[in-house]
Every structure is written in structure tokens, then in C-alpha cells.
Amino acid sequence: MIRLTLSQMRRSAGRLAAAAVAIVIGTAFVAVTLLAGNVITSTTYDSIAAQYTGADLVVRGAAPGGATEDAVRDVAGVATADEQLMSYQQLENGGRTIFQGVLAEPTDPAVLPLTVTDGALPEAAGEIALPTDVAERLDVAPGDQITLARNVLDGDQEVDEQAWTEVREKLTVSGTLDDPYGAFSMMGGAAVAPAADVQGWEADLMGPGESSGEPATLLVTLDEGVDVGQTREAITGAAATAASNAGMDVSAVDVVTPDEHAESVASEMTGGEDVIFTTFVLVFAAIALLVAALVIANTFQVLVAQRTRTLALLRCVGADKSQLRRSVLFEATLLGLASSVVGLLAGLGLGQAALAVGRGMDLGVPLPETITLTPAVVLVPVVVGTLVTLVAAFAPARAATRVAPLAALRPDEAPTAARGAGRVRLVLSLLVAVVGFALLGAGVALSTAAGEPTTGLLVGVAGGVLSFVGVLVSAVFWLPRVVALAGRLVGASGPTARLAAANTLRNPRRTAATSTALLIGVTLVGMMSTAAASARITMDAEFDGRYPVDVTVSTDLSGSGKDATPVPAGLGDTVRELDGVASVLEVPATSVQLAGDGVDEAAQVIARGMDPDEAASVLRSTESLTPLAAGTAVVPENVADVWGVTDGQTLTLTGPDGPLETTAAVTELADDAVVLVPDDLATLDAAAPTTGLWVGLDDPRDAAAVVPTIQDAVADTEAPADVLGAAVERASFQQVIDTALGIVVGLLAVAVVIALIGVANTLSLSVIERRRESATLRAIGLSKAQLRGMLAVEGVLIALVGAVLGVLLGLVYGWTGAAAALGWAGEPAIAVPWRDVLLMLGVALVAGLVASVAPARTAVRTSPVEALATE
Template sequence: MLQVALAQVRLNARRFIAVSLAVLIAVGFLTATLIINSSSKASLTQSVGGAYRNADLLITRDMYVDDAAVLDEDTAVLVRDTPGVDEIYAAQQSFVTFSQDRGSVFAQLGNTSDSAELFPVEVLQGTLPASDSEVAVDRDTAERYDLMEGSVLGITASLADAAPATAQLTVRALVSTSDDPQVRGTPQLYSTGATVARFAEPEAGLRSIQVAVADGAAVEDVRTALQEDLSGLAGIDVRTPQEQTDDMVASFTGGNNILTTILMAFAAVALLVCALVVSNTFSVLVAQRTRELALLRCIGAARSQIRRSVIVEALIIGIVASAAGVLAAVGLVGGTIAYLRTLPDSGFATLSVSPLSVVAGLVTGILLTVLASLVPARAATAVAPLAALRPAEDVRAGTRRGRVRLGIGLVLLAVGSALLGIGAVRSDLIIALPGGILSFVGVLMCATLFVPSLVRTVGRIAAPLGVPGKLAAVNAVRNPQRTSATSAALVIGVTLVTMMMTGAATVRTSLDDVLTAEYPVDIAVSGGTAVGGTADAASPFTSADVEAALAVDGVQEAVLLPVGGVAQLHGGPFAVYAVDPSDAAKVLRDSSLVPEGNTILMPEGIDAKTLTVRGADSSVELDVVVSESSNMLPLISTSTAESLGGPPLDDPNQPLPQMWLSVAEGLATNALIDLRTDVAEALDVDDYAVSGSAIERGAFEQVINVLLMVVTGLLGVAVVIALVGVANTLSLSVLERTRESSLLRALGLTRGQLRGMLALEAVLIAGVAALMGSVLGSLYGWLGAQSALGSFTTVAPSLPWLQLLAVLGVALLAGLAASVLPARRAARLSPVAGLAAD
């Protein structure tokens, strides 16, 4: 029988294309997910651990231990004197600002190292600082602020209980930018240890101590010695760089890889749909060879041999398709990683193909194919040779199998619906997620009981089309079990696609409400601070800047907010800005919140009833009006500011005027993303100085749109596989009804009518599945959004009707396309030849 199986695979290779493609896609998806998981961890290790990858040991302070000791110079001396230690790098860190253009720029200042091997970055140009008045700057910062060797930076740091520390440092070197995600995007400066100490809080201590072990010394021996020497210091860890990196990566991901979890869920969907299609496809293949298998039985082949023959065919297909899927996944992810490495910000991307990903892909694909073939293999041998053409028993509610399936399905549906409802009411996604899964499985298990009736009901629409329409409605449910299995595969894909679309639309609407409450205006542009009160440290916004902002495409209104005074709250002074009420109404999202003559508008959380605002000439006590936004600037009217004589003149760090903008309605996501850069360029400020609800909405919508596009694409694979199943179902139907189709042709049914009948069958199956999937997906999408966001805001269902109609239309067209080949095959058979068939 092995030779028979090999011969069938060789002679009927075309028949296995569909099932091979389904297995290849599903296995490739699973393997790619596992490779992405291992590669993302390797890439994080490369970036997070880049600061100490050359060290043998790393000594750090555990920030989560109460009363943990502080690493200081005494600790560094103790480490340096430990036997087996060759070199150390006592890493210091402070946070400073340097003046640039309109305001101050936040930066991280680290110290250089005597050991070039342990220094975390590479010197690209010049030499590292040798004196306390020199500094090295990372390449990205140098390019952003036009810095070069010889440039002078005015460094400032505000220290607790001390006067601000200042210094003028000359750039002596350009260094590579660290890939550490904790500091990426922040300007990175390096100077001598003494300089860093001047700008650091006295109790801060060292950030870490990197250790290089001497030649001939064992790392574990040196580690043990260091642990003994430092045993008197609480909360001090001695780790290898890999252990430190793993701990930091775990802190970033919370011990879990959410991306992998999400992709694994999609991979499971693809595998489930693939299993259904493989099973249906093998049913077609077995049906096409019924006479051949029956003949083998007649000449002595046992049932077990026939069954093994079909299973061996599935095993061969599984091995070949799974291997191809694994290779395709490795090639796809490898190509993506290679492309990422060419990008400036992703040079640390690393390809890591773990043995687990390869083995898991191969084993899963092979087992899936073999297990999915068991039912068709059993069907091929469960009857006597002369009765091989008799249809199998349907799984109806009246049979024992039907009653068992109905009972289990109803239980799962009830339990899952209850959990889903509780999760939505409590806004708990952990409860809602398993509830949604259980309820959906329950729907699928009960599908055999109601899908045929639903198809038959919808089929009445085709009755006006005459005999082909009436026959299509009847034939579509001739084999309820296979019709339900085929529609179930399509229901899974459409439900998940629709769920993501509805969930995305609902989340987008809900987030817009949250952002409206959080940000008072579409765009707010910060003018920074005039550091030290020097006139050349920053340039305030003027009316010319307002005109420049209005010239930016997408900006509708622009309002300048000058400083009108200073108020005191909870022991700290803060700037109060002035605005004309009519101007405020143009840009505030809540136009009712405008400052009047005797009021001051304050952000959310202020419990004071009145506040005293001080100006250059006088002071005034104003009633507090609290907004619902935590980002609201303290506002008074321009008339009040004029009565105060403007801001006081004794503030050394005078805040600069701010600017509020409103954007045009209906801007696309890409336009909102570009608007931030356009406004920053027009006003000559950094991108981070531009914020607001429009910017945040654009960022959120960009993420949502990308995720929706990716998810829809991934689930679209499942839909395509399911449509292959629709085509296979029609192929099997054509084989079973050869004599019937020929008899209809003999009675006057034309070839066009026969093709139309089969096309209507496909459209009915696909249409009902798409309709069920759309309803279920919309419900799951709304309840999922309610479970995820209900604790933050009111979640109202938002149905993307155009997208849902597009999904339904695509499903109908795809079902129609799936009927082309089976209908063509049926129409080509002559009535005489069909009636002569057994």
C-alpha cells in the first residue's frame, strides 16, 4: 500500500495543490511567529545589553529593595581590589539641559572610562574628553543640533537643596548613539567623572560597575569573591551581562511577549481553518477515488491497508508542505531582519532561528495534516466495497452524535456568553477573552444544527431565478455536515476580520472621547523656558509665528498665549497664561470653558476655590474654574493680565509664550502624523514640543490602522483557505451528483443554467457564512472593546458599515469565483456519459 500511496501522490499531484498550500501557509505562519519571538528577544538583548556587552560581570543596585546600599567610589575601590578583577568602569549618570534655539534640551550626561573596552559607545570622530571642560556628543544629537568639534554647550542642572549647576563644555568628540531603548531618543553626552559628579545629586551614587576579569581567572570564581566582598551591602547584585539583560527584557515585557501571544492566536486560527480545509480536501480526493478504493478492497486489500494508504498520502503531503512552510518563514523573517538592519534606528535587529521554531513548525504541520485526514480515511473504509457510493450519515439533532454535539455546544455557548457578559460589565478582558472563545466554539459546534436551515431559508431568495435557483437552495444543504464544516471555516475568518474592524472603530471613537477630555486643544506648542533669564537662550513666539503656523496645511486657527502672571499653589509657583475669550473659543475643544474677568481656568485635580495671581504691578484673587483636562494651562483673560501689568520681572527662568492650534476637520491619519513635523519646522521647535489631542489621535490611529491592516491580512489568509474549502465542497458535490446533473441536462437544463446553479450554491454558502461572521464579529468587537476600555471611558458601539458591506461583498464574489472550476467541470460532462456513470 505504500507503493499505491506514492503512486497516487505522483500521479495526482495537482489534486494536492490546495491542501499543500493550506498547510504551507499555516505552518509558515506558526514558524514565522516563533522566529519573530526569538529574534525580538535577540534584538532586545543586542540593544538593551549593548551598554555592557563587553563586560564579564556587572554590579548594580536593586531599586526594589528597601534601604538598598548606594554604589559609590568606595564600592568601586573595593571591586577594583578584588582578586581576579582586571579593569572596571564605574558608570555615573546625571540629567542636564543645554540651551539650544528656542529653549532648553533635556540630555543624559555620562562619564568616560579609562578602559576603551568597557566604554559603552564607539568614538567616531575626535578624542574623548580629557579635561573637565570637555564633552563628547552622540552622532544623532550632533546632527539634530548642528554640533561639531569645537562647539560650546551651556550645561545646566537643577539640584535639590542647592543652586543650579552650570558649565560651558567644549565638544571634543562624536560618539555612536546607544541602542539602549531606555535612552534612545535622548541626547547622550559624555564627560569626565568629576564633571558628571558636579551635575548629579549627591546621594545618587554610581549607576553600575562593569568588571573585566583578568586573563586566566574564572568568571564564576571572581563573581563569588565579589559577592563575598560586597555581602555587607544590602540590595547589591553581581550578575553576568546576560543575566542583567534577561532581567531588563523581562521588566520591559512584564515577563510576557504580548506580540508573540497575539501572533500565536492568529496562527492557531490559521491552523484550525487549515485543518477544516485539509479534512474537506481529502474528502474530495477520497470521493474521486471511491471506485478505485473499492476495487482494491475487492482484490484483497484490507480496510486497515486502505486507511493506511490515505494516511501515508497525508503524511507525505504534510512533510513536504511543512518543510516548505518552514523554509518560507525563515526566508521571510530573514529578509525582514536584513532590511531592518539597513535602517539607522534598527541596526541592532538580529535574526535568531531557534530549533524549537523549526521543530514545532514541522511537527505541527505533519500532525495537523495526518489528523485531519483520519476522518476521510475512515470514511473510505467504513463501508463495504459495493456500497462505497452511499452517502455517509448526517450528523443531525435526532442522532446520538447530534444530541451529544448539541449538548456540548449549548453548554459552551451558555458558559462562554455568561463570562463574556461579566467581562464586559466589569471591564475585565481576562474574563471576557475565554468567554468569547468558549461561546464561539459553542456556536461552531451547534452549526450543523442551524446552518443548513439558515442556508435553506436564505435560499428562498433564489427561487425567482427559476429551476436553477430552487435546485441550488436544495443542493446547498444536501449534505448538512459538509456544508456546516465548509461554512464554519469561512465563519471563523469573517468573524475575526469583522471583530477587528468593529473593535478598531469602537476603540477609535472611545479614544477620541478620552483624548478630548485629556487635551483641551487639537495642538499645543510649548515655547520652553528662557534658561537663566538670558535673552539669547530662547526666542519667544511672536505674531509672526502665529502667521507661520496658520500657513501650515491643516491648521485652521492659531492663538498666542503670552505669560500673564504667576500664581502659587502647594508651595510652588507656576506661570499663568493670558488669552482673549474670543480667541480661546476658536481653539478650545470645549468652547464653554473660557476665562472671564474674575476667573482663572485650571487643570483637572485642583481643589482650591480661589487663587491669587501676581503680576508686575499688582495682584488679584480669582475664582477657580476647573476643567476636565489635566493638560489645561492656567488661563486668565487678557484684560486681567493687562490690569496686573504683565508677568513679574523677578523670575530667573521666565516661561515663554505658548501657542494653541486647531486643525481642519476630516484630516487623514497620515496628515495628522505629518502635521507635527510641519508645525515644528514652521515654528523652529523640536517635535516633542508639539502635542495635543490631534497629535495623539494621529499616533493612536496610525497604530490602529497598521494593526488592523496586518491583522486583516493575516486573517485574510484564513478566509482564502476557507474559500478553497468552498471550492472543494462544490467539487465533491459535483462528483456525487454526476448522474443527477446529467439527467437535468437531458431534461433540458442548459450548461449555463447548470453553472448558474452551482454558482448560486457557492454564493449561498459563502453569503450565509459571511453574514453570520459579520453579526458575530460585530458583537465580539464591541464587547471586547468594552472589556478593554470600559474602565477608562464610556464605550459606545461603532459599526464600520462600509467595511462590513465590503467584507460581505468580497465573500460573495469569492464564493462565486470558487464555483468556476467545479461548474466548468460539471458543464463539460455530456448527458450520455454522465447517465452511464455508476
């Protein structure tokens, strides 16, 4: 039987090629999916944890200063431990001034998330490496010198009489830097200077006995081969002891890996639910294999139908049912194994090619140079592809055993619609679908109304799976009728169309299976497209709240307002005229003292003044400023936490011109200053200077291009101003999300391609079954063109009905999925991706026509006399 099976495979090479293509595509899809899942996860995590790239462990909430560094370095197994210290300094050259963040160079350069594009990192005191764009802005290159202008606090004076002395010194540019992961994109990049220099600059800003008081972050690298768990515990203990000695909160000390940090940040961005991306990735393989299985099953049905006489003759000469069954399954195993190996190789090649193309397209997201091979990537596609092929061949194998020996002597009747599905199946499938849709609605309600994203998402996913299973299982009852109804609509065009519509009902099970394969692919593509469009709008609203101001230009360099200088006259108009800038709000500010019950006696902050209506013209979201009114002080949550301010309490603000009693309104305002209406600010300081510009962009996605032009405009004024581009960080997060969703939709589109192969297989089987009928039609006058048209209409009906139903289901699942996953972020948006919908319908229409070409050629190639004679 083995030799006979191999011989039959050679004779059916053309037909097996169709099944092999489905298996290859399905297996390649699985391989690419696994690779893409790794890339999406690593890229997302790398972007979030970019500042910690290269570190083995990150100590958060540590006490600042050398004591913590020394304590951690003394832990056995620790190679290096450096505080991630950044000092903001004024750099000048050729009439241009830039206020730039400067990182302390770590002991191990591999910890830096920056790459050297020219020159080298600093090797001695008095050297500095600049971001490439900053070097261009200052018109310097490695080896050139720039001026560092900084204020030094005279520590010999009494505390109330402390004076500031400006110090100007020369620094040599050692090299230029790139920030591939956007670690410091919000700050306009980061320069690097020797740690001793940066620590000295910060120390010069402190008074006698003063310290930063802000929790520090340490980047730790470990020796090779050390036990990470034990070393981590030891580091935690050492850092906690140092924090206790410094009088800081020991419970705030946390030692994590960069990936754990990224996971926690990603969890915060998704409302505490970090399984959204992984859930999608895990189901992709199942989707591809399910669609491929349907196509494979149809293909083997074609093979069994072609071999009816051969199988019957084998029964006549003594072959039993088990031998025929084993022959079909052996054939499926060989086909599945060989095709899965080819599919794996194709998937690896496609994955590598996609990375190469992605890297060349400058997507704004750093992609790895090569794919990462893991045991799962290599073994899972081959094993699962082979098993799915084997399982898909079981039903055709059973059909082969039912071929009667007498079938070799008489024609086998084509299957008819007489055999229907059981009522039990109908009732159970409808029950599962109803329960599933109910759970889907409950998931949305939990996520939005109850504010429970985790439970809501899990319930929604369970409801989506159940409802989809119910729809697929019940498809055999209603889908052929839908195809027939569509056939009636086109039947008016002539008898050929009516014949095509009738042919779809000849075997409702196969018609349902084929259309269902396409239904699955289109539903999932539609779901992801709809969810992506809805999620993008919802996430834009969340980003608006997180980053309400696109760009800020501030001269409040110390954060206290003591050394604030007015924004240069005319700078606001200059920035307003730049391309990409929509609006500019000039914000006056002054330094004020806070007083109230429970408020820290040392509370001194910046107070800004702005009109709510004017602020609305520049802010992405005005929700945080809703309480702003006369007599009310809007206090950001971070400021309230630091100084002990509570919502609704009475605050007394004291400025240069006297006190003002206000009511505190604590909001999520992303700022470090108290906000008042202009009249209240004038009561505190009638001469409050304009120390900041709030800039709104036409499109925050263009921030990476617009922010440098704003920095150039500020640099030309020689003003010590800080340009903070929150929109750049926002754009980087959006780019990661858009790229991930694009990969997902691209992967799911492969399922549609697999399903379209099934349409061609179904038409091929239909041709085989209707050889005598086609010959009779040709004999009574049906032309070759009309026969081709009949098969084309049949293919279009099957493909288009599956696509239309898939689009409708995709819209439902996309909307509810986005609502369940992002309900925590507010009222979810409902969007229809019209471009994607029309594209899917157009592809289904064209594919239905193309799928009918090969079967039609087979049908018209046999003469009527020859076809009738064989019967």
C-alpha cells in the same frame, strides 16, 4: 499497503495538491505568526525601553551623584555603571538659537540608544555630537564649532543674593546622531557630550551645598557569564545604601531589566493588563490550524469518495478495515509532514520578506534586519501541522473502513441530508453559546462599570471562546438552512439557481463544515478590524488625556521662573502660520511661593494664567482644567506630590505683587506649573510675561514633521526656548499600535484564504457525488454554461453566507472585545470598519466564483453518455 498507498498518492496528486496547499498555508501561517509575535513584542518593548537600549540592568530611583555610580561599579560582575544625566543647554550658530537636551556620554557607548550617522561620538572635553536635524538647523557639520551659552550661579554670593553670570564657550561638533527608536523624540532628540562636561554644567547651576535632589537612573552593563540574579541583588543593596546615605527614600530604589521596564510601562498603558497582545498572538496558531483542519478533512472526504470502488475492491481481495484505516492515516502523515516542512520554509521566507518590505517602507517603527529562529519557530509548525493533518484524516479514515465490498459491483449512493445531528449536541451547543455570550457581556461590565480590566478581560475572553465554540458546534443545525434561505432569494432567477440552492442541502454536514471554515476566518478578521477601529478611537481619547498639549514652547528654562524671559514678540503669530498648526495659545507665567497646611516651606513653582475657553481651542482634553475658575488653583498631581499639596485645601500663593488665597484642585494635568485664571495671575503679577506657547496640531500623527518646523521658527528668534513635542511621543506609540494591529489583521486574512480552498474542495466533492445527476441534467437539455452557472451560484452561496455571518459575529466580538480590553480608559467607542467589511464581502463573492471554476471544468468535461455508462 505502503506501496499501494504511495501509488494512490501519485494517482491523486492533483487532489492532494489542494490539501497540501491548505497545509502549507496553515503551517506557514503558524510560522509567520510565531515570528510576528516575536517582532511585535520586541518592537513594542524596544520602543518603550528605547532610552535603556544596550543596558543589562537599570537602577531606578537612585541617589544622584558619583557616590551611587561608585557603589554600583564596585559590585562584582559590573562592567559599567553610568547615570543617565541630561542637561538642557542653549546652542547657537549663525543667528540661530536652539535649546537642546544634552546627554552625558556613558562609559560604554553601546548603552546609548543613538546611532552615529556622520563623524563620531565626543572623545575629548569641549566636543559635542548633535542630532542630525539639529545640526542641519544650525547649519553645521562634524568639525565645525558652535556656541554654548549658559548661566553660571555665582556661589560666592549669599543665598538670597545669588547672581547669574552668562558664560559663552565654543564646542566642536564631533558627529551627528540618529534616534532610531524615538528614545528622545519628545525632547526633539538628544545631543551627547562628555560626562565630565555635562556634570560640570549641572554643577554650575547649584548653590553652595545644593544637590539635584531628583532621583537618578543608572544604566548598568555586566561582565559576561555573571549570575544576573545575584549581581542584581548586590546592586540593589549598594544602590539602597547610597540612597540611605543621601537621605532619600530607599523603597524607591528598583533594579530592573530593560524588558521589565518596558513590560511595566506597557502594563500601565493598557490599564494594568499586559496580556492583551500575547493573548491574541497565542490564539493565532490555533485559528489557522482549526481552519486548515476543516479544509484537510473535506479534502480527504473527496479522496475517499473518489476511491470508493478501489477501496471496495481491496476489501474484496482480503484487505481488512484496519489496513484501510492505516493506509489513509499513513497517507495523511506523509502529506502533513512534507507539506508542513514546505510551509515552514515558506513562512520563514515570507517573514524575512515582510521585514525587508517593512524596513523599506519607513513605518516609523524600527524593525530587525533578520528573523530570529528559535526552536519553537522551527519545530512547532512542523509538528503541529503534521498532527493536525493526521487528526483531520481520522473521520475520512473511518469512512473508508465503512465501504462495503459490494460497492465495487454497484454504484455508491451519494450522501443525503437524511442523517441529522443529535438533539443532545443541539442542546449542549446552544447552552454553551448562551453562557458564552452572557460571560462576554459580564466581562464588558466588569471592565467598564467596575473598573476591573484584568478580571473583565479574562471573563470576556472566556465568554468569547465559549460563545464561538457554541456557534461553531451548532452550525450544522442552522447554517445549511441559512444557505437554503439565501438560495430561495436567488432562486427566482431561474431553475439553475434553484438547483444550486437544493445542492447545498444534499450534505448539510459538509456544507456547514465548509461555510464554517470561512465563517471562522472572516469572523476573526472582522473582529480584529472592528476592535482595531474601536480601540484606535478609545486609545486616541486616552492619548488626549495623557498628552493634552501637542507641542509646548517654553522659556521657563529652570522650572522655577527665575530666569524666564518673555517669548519673542510675534513668535506666536509665526508659529500659528506654519503648516500643520491648528491653534496657538500664548501663556503668561510668573514664579510664586506656595503656603498651606502640610505644604513644604520651600515650595516655589511656576503659575500660569489661561482662560478655560481659550485653552479648549488648543487642548486635546480639557478634563484636567475642568475645575479652573476664579479663586481656584489647578495643581498637577506631580507638583502636589512633590510639595505636599492635597485636593481641596486652602493655598496661599505669593507672587511679585502680593499674596492670593485659593483652593487647590489636584488633577492629572501633564504640566509642572499651577494654573490660574488670568485675573488671579494678574493679582500675583500684573506684569507677568508670556513665557510659553501651547500649540495644537491639525493631526498629532504629523508631529514628527511639524515639530521640526516649530523648532526652526524658535531657533530663528535667538530665544533660549525649549520646544517639547509631546505629540511626537504620542505618534510613536500610535505607530507601534497601528503596526501591530496591521500585522494581526494581515495574519488573520490568511485564514480566509485557507477557508476559500475549502469551498473549492466542497464543490469538487459535490461534482464527484453528482456525476450521474449532472449527466442526466445534460441529457435532458442543461447546457455546459448552465451547469457552470449552477456550481458558481452554489460556491457563491456557501462563501457569501459564511462571510456575512462572519462579519456580523466579527462586529459583535470586536465591539465587546475592545470594550473589555479598554474599558478602563473610559467609555469604549463603537466603530464599524466599513472599508474592511465591504472588502471581505467582495473577496468572498469573487472567491466563491473562482472556487467553482475547477470543479465546473471537471463537471462539463465528461460527456452525458460516458457519465451514465459508468453507472
